[in-house]
Amino acid sequence: MTTKSLPAAMVHVGYALPRSGLPSVVSFRAWVAAALAGARRRAASELSIRLVDADEGRALNRDYRGRDYATNVLSFPVELPPGVRSPLIGDIVICAPVVAREAAEQDKRLRDHYAHLTVHGVLHLLGHDHENDADAERMEKLEVRILAGLGIADPYRKAERR
Numbered sequence: 001m002t003t004k005s006l007p008a009a010m011v012h013v014g015y016a017l018p019r020s021g022l023p024s025v026v027s028f029r030a031w032v033a034a035a036l037a038g039a040r041r042r043a044a045s046e047l048s049i050r051l052v053d054a055d056e057g058r059a060l061n062r063d064y065r066g067r068d069y070a071t072n073v074l075s076f077p078v079e080l081p082p083g084v085r086s087p088l089i090g091d092i093v094i095c096a097p098v099v100a101r102e103a104a105e106q107d108k109r110l111r112d113h114y115a116h117l118t119v120h121g122v123l124h125l126l127g128h129d130h131e132n133d134a135d136a137e138r139m140e141k142l143e144v145r146i147l148a149g150l151g152i153a154d155p156y157r158k159a160e161r162r
Helices: 025-036 052-063 094-106 111-124 133-149
Strands: 009-015 046-051 075-076 088-095
Touching: 009 025, 009 094, 025 046, 025 111, 025 133, 046 052, 046 111, 052 075, 052 094, 075 111, 088 094, 088 111, 094 111, 111 133
Parallel strands: 009 046, 046 088
Antiparallel strands: 075 088
């Protein structure tokens, strides 16, 4: 995938915890651009990504999804009034401690897991979901294809020991 083929994206990244060991803004922007291109999003898009600790991740998951635990990624698609057009597609929240724990448990590279969850979150903002088996299979195939373009192995295949 060349840079010229990637759709324009404005990505705002906020760190609500120390940045040490977390991916850079540049990385998040590249992963978002790959997700938008892979989903064939041709229009300019704008979104924000906020990296949070377990307390904030838990509060958001509880308040918005009714689940009282910190989860890896939450997506909040923009809800615009009828007839209003905007490049804004929504917000993504990534819970850094959960991502780190999952990467270690699943024997995945931390950076690759962040890339996967960023792509996953963007696809949710664009309307993709995994509420049923058919939708889950379509979304996973799209994620795998996008990640392969970034040089990242299939995150759904059991990792071989490094």
